[in-house]
Amino acid sequence: MGTGRNVERRTILKAAGATAATLGLAATAGCGGDSGSSGDGTVTLRYAWWGGEPRTIAIKKTIALFEKKYPKIKIKPEFTDYEAFWEKFQTQASGGNPPDVFQNAVGFLRKYDKRGVLLDLKSQADSGNLSLDNFRNGVLANGQVDGKQIAVPVGANTMALVIDLKAFKKAGVEAKFGWTWDEYFEALQTIQDKLKIAGDTGYFSIMYLYDLYLRQNGKAFFTDSDLGFTEDDLTQWWTDGYKRVKSGLVADPKKIEQVKPKSGLSAGLAASEFTWDNFSIRYEGEGESDYGLAPIPTTDGKQTGQYLGSLMLSGFSGTKHPKEVAQFISFMVHDPEVGKIMGYDRGILATTEQYDAFKPADAQNKGVAAYEDEVAKAGVLGKITPHPSGADVIEAAFLRLGGEVAQGKSKPADAAKALFSEAKAAFAG
Secondary structure, eight states: OOOSHHHHTOOOEEOOOOOOOOOOOOOOSSOOTTOEEOTTSOEEEEEEEEOOHHHHHHHHHHHHHHHHHOTTEEEEEEEEOHHHHHHHHHHHHHTTOOOSEEEEEHHHHHHHHHTTOBOOTHHHHHTTSSOOOOBGGGGGGGGEETTEEOOEESEEBOEEEEEEHHHHHHHTOOOOTTOBHHHHHHHHHHHHHHHOSBSBSOGGGOHHHHHHHHHHTTOOSBOSSSBSSOHHHHHHHHHHHHHHHHHTSBOOHHHHHHHTTSOTTTTTSBSEEEEEGGGTHHHHHHOSSOEEEEOOOBSSSSOOOOOOBOEEEEEBTTOSOHHHHHHHHHHHHHOHHHHHHHTTBTBEESBHHHHHHOOOOSHHHHHHHHHHHHHHHTTOOOOOOOOOTTHHHHHHHHHHHHHHHHTTSSOHHHHHHHHHHHHHHHHHO
């Protein structure tokens, strides 16, 4: 799968994606707070999301479209940036006052389904209030847990390697589908030797990339209820990563910190960086070089371990208006005009109606769409790895501990032991 002649001819796809859309949010039991019905039969739903100003402007336009079509349903928006959103949401959840509809992602589904927070939308689909048809590339399954449909995708993305095209060209190295990790690091060594810059910004602290590597080797980061690898596995991953920091193949983490919030790639500290494909628009805006999306390296020259992740919409199980919640979600994921307004802000549009309606005019969004199309055609996409309750806590720990290893503050074996200890506590919680 993935390395026939039609794949071999593919190399880098010029791109740099939409804006942010990955990790999600959650809720706990309670009532829908300020949502309710007025004397004239009008229903009000609270709709919460995080994101920057462009996303908020676009979503407000889609809300106006919905309210025009459904004049008896009013939407009360709640939005902020990612960190503040989480703080606010946790407070709302603890007080039994979560929104009726909210953004969600795979890392939080089991956690909040376990608490009975998420509305099973299947019954609403069976009643005709929500369409679960026409989702692309099997992404609808991302919102399913134990036979329930507790979230509906609005977009899809996959991990990619963003590279400095000028640096790769000047060094005379090429990224192709089917290249191996050895070939990737050899390419980075050539870049370091010829251009005197690091090859990578810090790959080994990225949980989702490690998940791909594990999947390439018959494992996965998570099982349904636990970690899917051993302390020895992780110790080796972090040991190799730290050696590459010391050799200069991976950028100095202190320098990476100094240029934040700018990326180490766009700051010229390294020639490549792993991230979600639709995050990649940032590099064109931040940097002075040209950037492109390149294939994920492999273990066997075939399997990349990739899958499509999704930003999703969920409903609160305690909402007073499940029918209206379902109607709102259905409109937001299927209406063509909504697709035109949102574009790829939350990932490649999940349904055929919206995907076909939006025609990106810029090279960056065209490139992201082309990258996902090429990955799908390569036949390497698998099912998303399950994320048990506590996955969000573990991802944060992985990033923090990997950073400590990179800076020489923790030995790889000690950091791996700490990760397993924190994971145990997260799963128990």
